[in-house]
Amino acid sequence: MATAAAASASEPETDPKAGPEAEGEEDEAKADRTRRKVLTRAVATAAYKAMGPAWDEQREEGVSESDGDEEFAMASSAESSPGEDEWEYDEEEEKNQLEIERLEEQLSINIYDYNCHVDLIRLLRLEGELTKVRAARQKMSEIFPLTEELWLEWLHDEISMALDSLDREHVYDLFEKAVKDYICPNIWLEYGQYSVGGIGQKGGLEKVRSVFERALSSVGLHMTKGLAIWEAYREFENAIVEAARPMAGFLSPFDWEQTFDSQLEKVHSLFRRQLAIPLYDMEATFAEYEEWSEDPIPESVIQSYHKALQQLEKYKPYEEALLEAEAPRLAEYQAYIDFEMKIGDPARIQLIFERALVENCLVPDLWIRYSQYLDRQLKVKDLVLSVHHRAVRNCPWTVGLWSRYLLAMERHGVDHHVISVTFEKALSAGFIQATDYVEIWQAYLDYLRRRVDFKQDSSKELEELRSAFTRALEFLKQEVEERFNESGDPSCMIMQNWARIEARLCNNMQKARELWDSIMTKGNAKYANMWLEYYNLERAHGDTQHCRKALHRAVQCTSDYPEHVCEVLLTMERTEGTLEDWDIAVQKTETRLARVNEQRIKAAEKEATLAQQEEEKAEHRKRARAEKKALKKKAARGADKRKADEDAEKEWGGDEEGAGKTPHHPSCLCLPLCQPSKRRKLENSVPAAAEAAPDLEEEMGLFGKSASADVTPHSKQKERAAAALKRDMPKVPHDSSKDSVTVFVSNLPYSMEEPDVKLRPLFEACGEVAEVRPIFSNRGDFRGYCYVEFKEEKSALQALELDRKNVGGRPMFVSPCVDKSKNPEFKVFRYSTALEKHKLFISGLPFSCTKEELEEICKAHGTVKDIRLVTNRAGKPKGLAYVEYENESQASQAVMKMDGMTIKENVIKVAISNPPQRKVPEKPEARKGPGGSNVPRQIYGARGKGRTQLSLLPRALHRPSTTGAQAENGPALKPAVTTSEATEAPKMSNADFAKLLLRK
Secondary structure, three states, rough: OOOHHHHHHOOOOOOOOOOOOOOHHHHHHHHHHHHHHHHHHHHHHHHHOOOOHHHHHHHHOEEEEEOOHHHHHHHHHHHHHHOHHOOHHHHHHHHHHHHHHHHHHHHHHHOHHHHHHHHHHHHHHHHHHHHHHHHHHHHHHHHOOOOHHHHHHHHHHHHHHHOHHHHHHHHHHHHHHHHHHHHOOOHHHHHHHHHHOOOOOOOHHHHHHHHHHHHHHOOOOOOHHHHHHHHHHHHHHHHHHHHHHHHHHOOOOHHHHHHHHHHHHHHHHHHHHOOOOOOOOOHHHHHHHHOOOOOOOOOOHHHHHHHHHHHHHHHHHHHHHOOOOOOOHHHHHHHHHHHHHHHHHHHHHHHHHHHHHOOOOOHHHHHHHHHHHHHHHHOOHHHHHHHHHHHHOOOOOHHHHHHHHHHHHHHHHOOOOHHHHHHHHHHHOOOOOOOHHHHHHHHHHHHHHHOOOOOOOOOOOHHHHHHHHHHHHHHHHHHHHHHOOOOOOOHHHHHHHHHHHHHHHHOOHHHHHHHHHHHHHHOOOOOOOOOOHHHHHHHHEEEEEEHHHHHHHHHOOOOOHHHHHHHHHHHHHHHHHHHHHHHHHHHHHHHHHHHHOOOHHHHHHHHHHHHHHHHHHHHHHHHHHHHHHHHHHHHHHHHHHHHHHHHHHHOOOOOOOEEEEEEEEOOOOOOHHHHOOOOOOOOOOHHHHHHHHHHHHHHHHHHHHOOOHHHOOHHHHHHHHHHHHHHOOOEEEEOOOOHHHHHEEEEEOOOOHHHHHHHHHHHOOOOEEEEEEEEEEOOOEEEEEEEEEOOOOOOOOOHHHHOOOOOOOOEEEEEEOOOOOOOOOOOOOOOOOOOOOEEEEOOOOOOOOOOHHHHHHHHHHOOOOEEEEEEEOOOOOEEEEEEEEHHHHHHHHHHHHHHHOEOOEEOOOOEEEOOOOOOOOOOHHHEEEEEEEEOOHHHHHOOOOOOOOOOOOOOOHHHOOOOOOEEEOOOOOOOOOOOHHHHHHHOEEEEHHHHHHHHO
């Protein structure tokens, strides 16, 4: 019996339509025969025992009361008894004992470490520490709900050790606890089969039937696993029928016929109930019923059977989607739940929620949806409270579940002491945000307020409410602020509610005013809305004098909207005040508003001055850097000139006096081209050089030198020719009508050669590619992005999955091709900037840290679903990462354990992911160029004058411009030479020009 149950417990949820293999059929048939044999023996034992003298005769034939249990015990001992070689290794035992001590110590520090509990139970079970295993399992079950696998392992161990009726009752209690955590078909099946072993005890038969009926109500509608429960129940009742046949000789014909017919009707009833429910393999059940029944099947049963078959066809797509998907299959379950909600069968809705929660028990939104349905639709007290209790056990860090639990308990009239205990558990649940504690306190204070009868001047409930308000303020100040460095209640909502209750319900304005004074002293006096809230409270429950006093204070203190407060004061005095009150109000408001305007003007001037100072500092730093750079270049030119002179003497030789007598025109275009330049490549430099090439050849012909030999190498000529070809290529305009079959690919390496050839094989894996259109600059250089057009739209959608794929050492960006001018609401993918409680942000990582190394560190604190290392556009790491855990609890534990950890000599910082909102970029017209003039940024660039703006003056004749500025760490420079002066002097001879020309 236990062997069959264990086999069924370990089976995955497979497709029942698929036929099993030959071995599977044999094993299943063998298990089925064993189960039938055990059931038949157990039922026969009970039946013969009731017969009196015949009992001894049957015992002689080998049927005993404990046959079923003995067979189960033998099977269990055969499965669970360890091999002898497992106990021969002392070193392994010592290692396990050390690990057990470590895990126990870790649990003493953090009792909510789920994985630590599991590891401890596994090691204790391996070492045979039965008492400690029981204690560890009991401790874990009190804190966490256990999975079906953990419960079955625990139950099998206890069943194998059960010796008497007391042990059996203990196992029954364990079964009752096990079926409450999650919906567990295999545990129910094991429970029913185990209860058959106690059929010989008093009330044993009723116990078995009760267990099976509860199992049917819990999982009998399960389309894939409910069939096993139905069949086990039928086999049990059928075994009683078979056991009753030999009793005909011991009973009167009337009694035997009445007993036998009654038992037959139970089997008929089970067949009919099962055939009216849509389950897999219904056809086989119907055929079995036809074979078993001696009478024709009633027409009503056949109609119910066909109706159930039709329902099965509607449910099959959702069941097949579950079978094909991988766990946790949340999306598939959500679709199934939506379908069931439309049909509206409460039993089936409850079942699909329970099935979904088995695999998604750590998804708070699913628990909230389930509990909300029960609160609003079924409203069954035991069911509703059970689900709320299980929800907070699975997701204790979610404050919304605790708040709903408190409301449900109040709604169903639970004792006040129980609600208070539940609230205390919520306070110790370990919420992630400070605001969560404020929310749970507000929910509890609302509950306490509803208990008070305010018609009485004083009551126990009112004192408890006031005491709770006082404790809430102390808790938020001491516990929450210390942990989160924030109050969680900056607007003092709890104190505001307390003040309203004192004023409106208790008629205690004195206490309300004290509370509002405390609120204002906590940094809220500068907000107009806080003063107006206080004024409205005084207006409704106080007197005019206090209203006037509050508004006068508001006029003096408000800094965000003082005009509004002044207007309210004047309105009140206009309708209620005396002339003296009006004059005082006008004087105060005018004085205050004048002071506010003066402060605003000063603040604006100060801001403008600071902005101007920053611009001047930036300009000064820019000029200093330029002057320093010019000095370095000047010194380098002097050294190069001396070297050139020496080389010229060696190469040209001859009379020094005759050299350099004939002047050369200083405006020759070859001067800047002949100098060795370390400037960055400029867009305009290549065409300029190409245009100057013919003149350069003529000038150099005077000296018998070829320009192509020294200035323009043959390889560069090829490059320029290729660039010219690319530039002359006709540009294919983008056809916006093909956006649906086109993707935009960017962030590609600029050095990529023939991008259309290299990218085509990559995208052809998604579908047939019609065209790859790379974009080139005017020089013919690849600009790092292109358009990829497909033949079919589905290929373009599939290509989006290649986003962030590494191409040439850079992450390639693939996005839909959408004209944003026509679709302004189109949103491209962006990482979330909202608070993500299950995700961590890690900074300070070493650049050499890999994703695998980080995952190895993070998985010690929970199940890691995803890790993203942040990189720049070139794909290089920035020392940042996002780590997504399976749930919020694991993430919060990881923060406490990993924050401040050292990785490769780097101390990392870990926090819950809460990225700042992205700033909206400034408009181009708002930016100013150097000197504060309104020059568009496109002209001057990000840092003043753009580098692509070439000067027509040769670089050899450039002089630094210093206009009285002083270089960094050096003396003041001489005034710069103007352009006209620079072109007139100095004069150069032919020899000097030749020396400059021949420099490398």
